[in-house]
Amino acid sequence: MANPFPPETSDADLVRRAKAGELDAFEALTNRYEQRIYGLAMRMLRQEQDAEDVTQQTFLSVLENLEGFRGEASFSTWVLRIASHAALKIIRKRKGLNTVSLEEVTEPSDNLNSIPHPEFIADWRQSPEHLVEQNEVRRLLDEALTRLDEKHRLVFLLRDVEGLSVRETADALELSEANVKVRLLRARLQLREDLTRVLGDPARQLVKSHHHHE
Amino acid sequence: MNENCFANKSCNFRPADGSVIKEINTMKCEELLAMLNEYVDGTVDPAVCEEFEKHMAGCNPCQVVVDNIRKAITLYKDGQPYAMPVQFREKMHDALRKKWKEKFPAK
Numbered sequence: 001m002a003n004p005f006p007p008e009t010s011d012a013d014l015v016r017r018a019k020a021g022e023l024d025a026f027e028a029l030t031n032r033y034e035q036r037i038y039g040l041a042m043r044m045l046r047q048e049q050d051a052e053d054v055t056q057q058t059f060l061s062v063l064e065n066l067e068g069f070r071g072e073a074s075f076s077t078w079v080l081r082i083a084s085h086a087a088l089k090i091i092r093k094r095k096g097l098n099t100v101s102l103e104e105v106t107e108p109s110d111n112l113n114s115i116p117h118p119e120f121i122a123d124w125r126q127s128p129e130h131l132v133e134q135n136e137v138r139r140l141l142d143e144a145l146t147r148l149d150e151k152h153r154l155v156f157l158l159r160d161v162e163g164l165s166v167r168e169t170a171d172a173l174e175l176s177e178a179n180v181k182v183r184l185l186r187a188r189l190q191l192r193e194d195l196t197r198v199l200g201d202p203a204r205q206l207v208k209s210h211h212h213h214e
Numbered sequence: 215m216n217e218n219c220f221a222n223k224s225c226n227f228r229p230a231d232g233s234v235i236k237e238i239n240t241m242k243c244e245e246l247l248a249m250l251n252e253y254v255d256g257t258v259d260p261a262v263c264e265e266f267e268k269h270m271a272g273c274n275p276c277q278v279v280v281d282n283i284r285k286a287i288t289l290y291k292d293g294q295p296y297a298m299p300v301q302f303r304e305k306m307h308d309a310l311r312k313k314w315k316e317k318f319p320a321k
Contacts, residue, residue: 023318026314027307027310030307030310034298034303034306035295035297035298038296038298039295039296042296043296048299051296052299052302052306055298055302055306056305056309059306059310060309060310060313063310063313063314115247115248117243117244117247118275118279121275121279121282122278123278123281123282124282124285127285131289137289137293138293138294141289141290141293145290156290160287160290160291161290161291185247185250185251188251188254188283188287189247189250189283191286192279192282192283195286195289196282206274206275207275
């Protein structure tokens with residue numbers, strides 16, 4: 001079916017029309033976000049069936065709760081929030097836990113004083129532009145992501161991949177902005193560390209003279 | 215790509231004569247680490263940004279770390295997205311239409 005809505009139609013317009021009972025408007029919203037949600041779920045879960053479950057649950061939930069959506073957050077943030085909850089739920093289930101709580105108590109480690117210092121510092125052998133095209137790199141990227149704790153991974157994906165602001169990421173995950181910032185910093189530093197161990201040029205490794213471990 | 219300090223002309227500290235700056239490294243690596251997010255995202259205060267860049271001009275490891283982080287973000291952002299399987303998409307849209315009809319039986 002051809003999409004009856006031009007691309008410039010805002011999400012808010014589509015939401016209004018969907019609420020009024022226009023199936024086409026709801027489908028247009030789904031078409032706009034399904035790939036992003038599926039991609040986020042794949043990066044969180046690395047398993048197709050689980051990613052499909054998250055995607056379908058997300059849009060069923062959007063349909064179920066649309067009337068209650070007041071537009072305080074943007075539609076995209078709201079959808080990403082629903083998907084984040086669904087993905088975390090699966091991760092918790094895998095770990096044998098039943099509770100889902102995004103608003104976890106801030107851990108003692110979630111402050112700036114305990115941020116690990118960079119250890120392996122080296123220029124990379126190749127530019128990202130070269131690397132993006134290589135399949136091998138995708139595997140490396142995914143593996144590095146998987147090694148992140150899921151709450152750091154989710155913050156990184158929403159902020160740096162989905163492009164939400166710190167405020168929006170905080171809204172989506174029901175966290176404080178300060179907490180988002182610390183988690184983001186941890187995620188970025190850990191990914192850098194991990195990727196540098198693979199992509200760094202050992203010949204161009206730098207040693208920090210005042211490193212705290214030395 | 216995020217806007218960043220490098221693109222912001224109001225904050226583009228470089229030693230004019232190309233010399234290596236040693237004595238003005240007032241910011242410590244730890245302080246740089248604490249502001250790294252804001253710097254990479256281009257949301258750091260211009261005065262702080264200048265300090266940040268002064269530090270990097272005299273501290274190659276910090277410069278490389280910042281560069282690595284930017285590259286890492288670019289890799290993830292520009293990486294090939296996962297394509298949703300077509301069959302699944304059709305199945306999901308069917309399920310959504312069915313649910314829609316339960317919700318809006320008259321339409």
